[in-house]
Amino acid sequence: MTSSPRLFAAVCAAFLAIAASQGARADEFSGAQRGEIERVVHDYLLAHPEVLQEAMSELEKRQSAADAAKHKAAVKEHEQTLFSSPRQVNLGNPQGNVTFVEFFDYNCGYCKRAMDDMLTLLKDDPKLKVVLKEFPVLGPGSVEAAQVATAVRMQDKSGKKYLEFHQKLMGGRGQADKARALAAAKDIGLDMARLEKDIASPEVKASLQESFELATALGLNGTPSYVIGADVVVGAVGLPALQEKINTSRCGKPTC
16 A cells, blocks of 8 residues: 555655755745645646555554543543442452453443443453443433432442343333333342432432533543453444453453
């Protein structure tokens, strides 16, 4: 493939040729001289359009690298709240050597499909700590479901009942809202009077606010989104990609 330096070389050649032939400095080009440079570049790009594709690819690489650096800095700055907040659901190995954080919405179709990825990782990786954070971005019903889910977490310190609730509500049909979330909580045998009381507590509001502040700091704008070790992963990327990120965090390479 043509390398991007070829475009640079072509521009430079045109620049120097015109300057040499007409005794002009770069800051003294006339309109006609600038037009000639533009014509040379235009003709070159028409003859070698692959240069534009490569330039865009290079731009995307640089942008991805810049985004990754920002994400790593944000993860480091907020690591205490991100990985060890008392307002989160902890599953798996609490002393795991890699922490897998998922931000989700109960009305997110991609989150529903991605739930199996999380459950597989939880089952198959005894050294993984899994953290679930409510991030209701898809409307009032999502907020209501997240409020109930937070109250479920307040009633279940072990996370076992929460996970049962999570699977039931995430796996259900139709839009999640308060009524569906309460029905799921009732089905798994929670104290419904306490649940209604906890839903109205300041702790629920504070928990959801914490999740939104974290998501903002990390630059997250959709679900599912993950933090795996020091890396941020946006979107339902699938089990193999998540496993690669876990392995890279654990042993520095995609396969351990």
